Every structure is written in C-alpha cells, then in structure tokens.
Amino acid sequence: MDRLAGRIILLWGWRRALVAFAAGALAVLAQAPYDFFAVCFVSFPVLVWLLDGATAEPPARFLKRLVPAFAVGWWFGFGYFVTGLWWVGGALLVEADDFAWALPLAVLALPALLAVFYGLAAVLARLFWTGDIGRIASLAVGFGVAEWLRSVVFTGFPWNPIGYAAMPIPLLMQSVSVVGVIGMNALAVFVFSMPALLASNRHLRTGLVLAAALAIAHVGFGYWRLSGPEGASARSLAVRIVQPSILQTEKWDGEVRDRIFRTMLDLSAQPALADGKKPQLILWPETSVPFLFTERPDALVAIGELLGDGQILMAGAVRAEGSSGSNANARYYNSVVAINDAGEIVDAVDKVHLVPFGEYLPFEDMLASIGIEKIVQFPMTFSAGNQRHAVTLAGAIRAVPFICYEIIFPDMVKHDTAMSDLIVNVTNDAWFGDTPGPYQHFRQAQIRAVETSQPLVRAANTGISGFIDDRGRVVDALAINTAGVLDVTVSFPNQSSMSFADQRFVGPLVLLVLFGFACGMRLRQRLRPN
Template sequence: MERLAGRIMLLGGARRALLAFLAGAFGVLALPPFGFFAALFVSFTLLVWLLDGVGGGPLARLRNAFAIGWMFGWGYFVAGLWWLGHALMIDAEEFAWALPLAVLGLPAFLALYYGLAAMVARLFWSDGMGRIAALAFGFGLGEWLRSFLATGFPWNAVGYGIMPMPLMMQSAHLVGLFGISALAVFVFCTPALLATRRGLLPGAAIAIALFAAHLGYGAYALTVPETPVRGGEVTVRLVQPRIDQAQKLDDGSREAVFAEHLKLSTEALKEGGKRPDIIVWPETSVPYILTQNHEALARIADMLEPGQVLLAGAVRAEDMGPGLEPRYYNSIYVIDDAGQIVGASDKVHLVPFGEYLPFEDLWHELGVDQAIADMPGGFSAAARRALLTLPNGLILYPLICYEAIFPDEVTGDVARADVILNVTNDAWFGNTPGPYQHFQQARVRAVEEGRPLIRDANNGISAFVDAKGRIVAGLDFDTKGVVQSTVGGKLNATLDDAARSLYFGLIMTVLAVVALSARIGFSLRRD
C-alpha cells in the first residue's frame, strides 16, 4: 500500500490529471442504478494520495490542489450527468449545438466546487488523520455551496453514495444531506491512512464508529412507529402513461395524449381492489390550458366518480392584461368530480435553460430564443409554495420535478403536511441513470422530513414510498400502467431543517478543529 501511494504521489502533469479524472468517474458506481458504495472508498483514497503529492510554494500548492479537485469533480460529474444530453437530442435540430455544454460544460462548472473543496482542504493539510478531516470539511462546504449558488444544483451529492438502501438513509433525518456528505467523505478517505500509518488507529476507529452508528441508527429508525395521516385510509392511483417526449411536444398528438391519461385512470380494478379516492397524473400531463378548455375539464369530470379527486400536472396561464403576454406556470391542479379546479400549486424552483433562460437578453443576442421547454417567454416561478389541501382534509407538500433534489425547498411548512407529492416527467432523459438518480433523491427527502412520498412520473419511476424511504408499491421504469396503494403514515416527532442545519454546523466545526489542530502539530514537528 505504501509503495502504491508513493507512486501516485509522484505522478505529475497529464498522468496526475488523468488519474484524478478517472478516480472521480469511478465513484459514480456508488450512485443509482448501481449502488456500489464501496467505489467511493477507492475514489477518495486516490484523491487523498494525489493531494499528498502536491508540492511547490504555498500558492502553487493551492493552485495544484484546486486543479486535482477540479479534475476529480469533472470526472465525477461527466460520468454521473452525461445523460443530460438526451434532453437536447429530443429536438436535435434546435438544441444539438448545446450538447457539449450539457455533457462537458455543466460538469466543468460543477467541478469548481470540488476544486474549492480540495483547495480548502490543502490549507489545513497534514500527514495523518487531520488531512482526511480537512478533506471532509472541504467537501461538506462544497456540497452545501453547490445547493444554492447560481440557483443551485445539488444533484448526486457525495452523501447519496452512502445511502443506497433505506437502512443507510435514516441518518439523513438527523444531520441532513450535507452532514451525511461531510461524514461520508471522512469514512471514504480512511483507507488512505494505510499508506503512512500515521493516525491510522484513531482514524480507522472513528470511521468504523461512524459507519456503525450510521447502520445502527438506521436499524433503530426503521422500527419507529408511524402516525396515520388525516382523512383516514385513502387509496391513491398513480398513472404512468409512458408518453414519448417527442409526442408530448407535438401539438397534433394532444388528443391522443389526453385520451391515454383518461383511459388509464379508469382502468378496471384488479380483483378485490378498492376504488381509488385520488388519481395522480404526472408533471405537465394535461396537454391543454385547462382554464381555457372547458371541454377538457368536462371530460375529466365524466372520468371521475363521485368523491374522487384528480391531481394533475399542467401548465397554468395567468392573464396579465390587454396587449401583454400571459405568464405560464408549471403547476399541479386539484380537480374534483364536478370538473372544478379546487386547488393549485405552482413550481417555485425552475430549471435554468430547461424552463427559463437566465440572462435572457444576452442569449437572445446569441440567437437562442427559448428554453428547452417550449413556452413563449419560458415559465415563471411562483413567489412561494402553496400546500394542497384535499376535500377529505389530507394536506400535500408539492414538489414538481427536480425541486425534489433540493433539501432547502422543503421548508417548515412541511410540518403541516401529511404527504410529500412529487410529480415529474423524466421522459426527457430516456433510459439512462438520470431517472434512477432522481428517484433516490426524492426518497431521501421523505426520510429527512418523516413524511410518506407519493411520486408520479410520466415514464417512471412512479412509486409509493413510506416515511423511512421504503418502496411500498411502484412501477418499473418505462412501464405503462397504473399502481394503487393506501397513503402511509408519517412520523410524529421529526427534526426540522433548523435542527439539521445546526447539526451540520457542529459536524463542520469538529472537522475544522481536528484539521486545524493536526495542521498546527504537523507544522511544529517540521520546525
């Protein structure tokens, strides 16, 4: 091990950059659909040894550390997000030119956070356990910043790599995604101590204790009883129509798309099955502006039986007055059996370039007229999230599409809700790792908040997930059909985001103190 570490530390130039890139890319095996979390032990051990080999003056060491972290991040994000290019190829004539920006450019930008993480760690670098505490601190900081800077994009945060199953998701309820990410990096880096032996025993002991606590708390949390939600036993049907995205964008296919949703919603029940109280359609499933199409609302009313409610993803138009273009919102409607819209919630966190153009005037000058989602002027973001209260009293916390990847999008209002509702259209990304990664992140939101999750996707993955992240029932990816289940219970005593933020701050403080103390001791030994 010492010989291998020494050879890696002595690498320079292109070979060092290539190994950093490959180390990051290999770590993606820890993420869905693979779930091989041990891959990150290899990735972060290599990263520690590469950073051990950084030499030169103070500024050169920081610059080189940043470059290594950036290459590591670039490999991680290229391998983990290459599937974003699939969305551009649906309308290749219009957007194929942007393929390199999506597949290579966005990962290059996101890699800046990992470059920053490595550079911050190098400030406190030492020769023992302190350096892995420093790297854990750096990555905790980087992942936290990535969640909100430049609108945020915390997709595939490192912490997800140590949460491949419900047993290993429960700690997120205590310390949140970013606390898990920081502690996970410490654990993943521990094998690097085998090379120098300095700090091996305390480092390994702490890592083993952390991992054991991670599993132990998970086993305990899975036994905590749940409380029934409001409204009694409610049966929900999820409609997964598997509509090709090109067909959804074709105006001539609107009737066929709408008819398919209606047909699946009334599909005959299996023997002994209960009539659903609630039917859910995925994001932007309604191909019409419902407030302008009374016939479509009448057909929905005819489809619904007395007492049933439809939750449907749809585009909502808001009239801005004479001579002005309407505003469009990506929304969820609540429609009763009379065809009346009795509730609505608009998307708050829009996808840059997908649903709107940031710096729109600049892009227009460059010849880019619209975002990928083809709406005049793009979508508008809601000022605040509206909870959905159903006629039976059940309260839903709505998250539309990729809003489910943001822990901070689940605000304190979730305490008033019984269930998290996530509707999405992952048909943009085809049969790639993207939909599987998206599903895992939505499951972790359920665990963080102690709320069951109802998730409906156009082509999958649609599922009922309990408050511990366990899949109760669902449909496989790229399967057309429906699935029914009753709404699961919620956790009574749950931690809020403020408590998780406090614990994250304590974790970062401890890591910083360990790293700084080790750095001071390292400097004194050298002197």
C-alpha cells in the same frame, strides 16, 4: 500500499490529471442505479494521495500555492460529473435539429462548471493539510462546504452529492434524518478517505476505530429506526398514480393531444387493482395535460365526468394568467392543479424553482439575440411561482407538490413540508430515456421522504412512479417506460421527533467538529519538534 501511495503522490502533469479524472469517474459507480459504494474506498484515498503531492515551489505566492490542489480537485470533479451527468445531453437530442449544437455544453461545459466546486473543496482542505489523520478531516470539511455551495450558487444543482454514496438502501438512509445531507456529505468523505492512512500507518488505529464507529452507528441507527414500532395510523388516503409513458416527441404535438388526454382518462378510469377501494386522489405526472385549460374548457368537463363523489385529481399542467395566444403579456406557469368531481380547479401550486435554460432563459434578451433558446419549447417562457402551499385532500390531509427537480433541494423541501402530511412529486423524465438520470432522480425523492419523515407519492410520465413510505422504503413502483396505474393506500403515522430546525443545526455542527479536529491536528503538527 506505501509504494502505491508514493507513486500517486509523485505523479505530475497530465498523469496526475488523468488519475484524478479516473478516481472521480470511478466514484460515480456508488450512485444510483449502480449503488456500488465500495468504490469510494478507492476513489477518495487516491484523491488524498494526489493532494499530498499537490504542492508548488516554495517561492510561490499564497494563491499560486493553491493552484495544484485546485487542479486535482477540479479534475476529480470533472471525471465525477462527466460520467455521472452524461445523460443530460439526451434532452438536447429530443429536438436534435434545434439543439444538437448545444450537446457539448451539456455533456462537457456543465460538468466543467460543477467541477469548480470540487476544486474549491480541495483548496479548502489544503489550507489545513497535515501529514496524518487531520488531512482526512479537512477534506471532509472541504467537501461538506463545497456540496452546500453547489446547492445554492447560481440557483443550485445538488445532483448526486457525495453523501448519497453512503445511502444506497433504506437501512443506510436513516442517518440523514438527523444530520441532513450537509452532515452526510462530510461524514461520507471522512469514512471513505480513511484507507489513505494505510500508506503511512500514522494514526491508522485511530482512523480505523473512528471509521468503524461511524459505520456501526450508521447501520445501527438505520436498523433501530426501521425496526421500531410504527405510530398509530389514524388517517389514510387511497391514491391512484398514473404513468402514461408518453414519448417526449409527442408531448406537444397538436395532432395527438386529444389521444394523449384520452389515454390519461382511460388509465385513470381503470377498475381498482388492489382491494377495490375507490381512490380518493388520482395523480397525473408533470405537464400531463397537453393543452391549456383556458383554451379547452371541455377537458375540465371530461375530468369532472371521470371523477366520482369526493375524488380529487392532481395533474401537472401549464397554467396561463392573462390572455393566451398572441398576447405578449400572458404569463405561463408549470403547475400542479387540483380538480374536484365537478370539474372545477379548486387549487393550483406553481413551480417555484425553475430549470435554467430549460423552463426559462437567463439573460433572455441578450441570449435570444444570438440565437440561444430554452430547451422546453412553449409559447412563452415559464414564470416562477411566488410561494408553495399545501393542497387539502380528503380527511384534511395536507399534500405539498414538488414539480420535477424541485425534489432534489433538501432545504427547500424540508422547509415547505414543515406543516404537511404528504409529499407529492410529479415529473417528466422522458427527456432522458432509460439512462441513470431517472433512477438518480427517484433516489433523491427517497431521501427527501426520510429527511422529512413524510410519505411520498410520485407520478412520472415514463417512470419511475411509486409510493415511498416515511422511512424511504419503496412500497410499490412502476418500472420505467411502462404505461399503467398504481393503486396504493398511504397511512399517516406519528411524525418523527426530529424537527427541521434540529437537522439544520446538527449538519453544520458535524462540519464544525470535523473542522475543529482538523485545526487541532494542524496545530499539533506545527508545535511538534523537528
């Protein structure tokens, strides 16, 4: 192991960049749908050894001394994001005539931008680098901070954070209910990097003990939480989840809109599949209504005729405020609307966190002048909703909707579900086909259920639709690219004693403890006699 580490430490130039890229690319296998987390015990030790050798000539100024570390972290991140997000380019090929030119931006430029955060992680780590276990702690802190920044900077894009590699199954997801994603990111890197100590044997026993203790606590807590008795379920909700599997190329085709809408109605009207219980809530995916209700009031009449007494339909739809058509003052929202058995819209929740370049165009006037357009083609740019709120369903059950990738933001979901009983996620992943994208999206919904200790129902146009309980277990789901309905009964056990405020405290506390450990080892190294 010493010999291998030495060769990696001494790499230079393009060879160092290539190994860093390969290590990052390998780490993607730990994410859904592969879930082979063991690869991280290779990727991160290699990253540690690369950073061991990331030094500049002694006369170099402070910032210049950090450039080699940034380069290593950037190449690691570039490999991670290129291989983990290549499927984003599929959205541009849906309308290839208009957007194929932007394919390199999605497949290469986006990963290059996200890799900057991992370059920053490496720089932060090198500031407190030592020759022993302290560097493992500093790397963990660096990634913890960088992943947090990735979730907030430039509206945020926390897709596939490293901590998810340690949560491939519900047994291993439960720790996130205590430390949050911030804590999981740091602790995962800390444990994954420990094999780097095999090369020097310095603090090897301490490192192995710490890694084993954390792993045992991780598994043990998961087992305890999953095996514990369920709270008494005083309420339940019968839900029908509709997955129509409409091709993205047909979604806004005016000639087939009536057929699409009829498909939604026919699927929703199917006889109950399970115990014959009539669904109290019918859930349609994001933008499943293929026209504006203001232009087609007959659609509301048809929905009212579909629904029985007391039933509610929650459907993803584009909502217009002001006159539609040629009126430039009209505003459009990507929304979830609740429709009662009289065919009346009784509530609506607008998407708050829009997708840049997808649902709106940053610096629209400037970019439009040079021919750059948003990917989602609709008469007007979407506007963001002001505030999310719960929709009250049968039995006074409060359901909070999240549209598409809003579900990937931990802090936002935990904050907005503080007073809810059920998470509703509607999405349209048809843009990405049968690629890792829909599986990764579904995994993030699982983890949100664990964090909030709330069940989650999810309707996706082409999949994956399903019901996830409050411990992240997939009770039932529909396979990707299949059309059908899923009837489930959601029960509402007592909530977890771990509150949102507790998680927000514990996650940063983990970073603080690791940072203190790294600083202590750094100080010890400086005070050690030569």
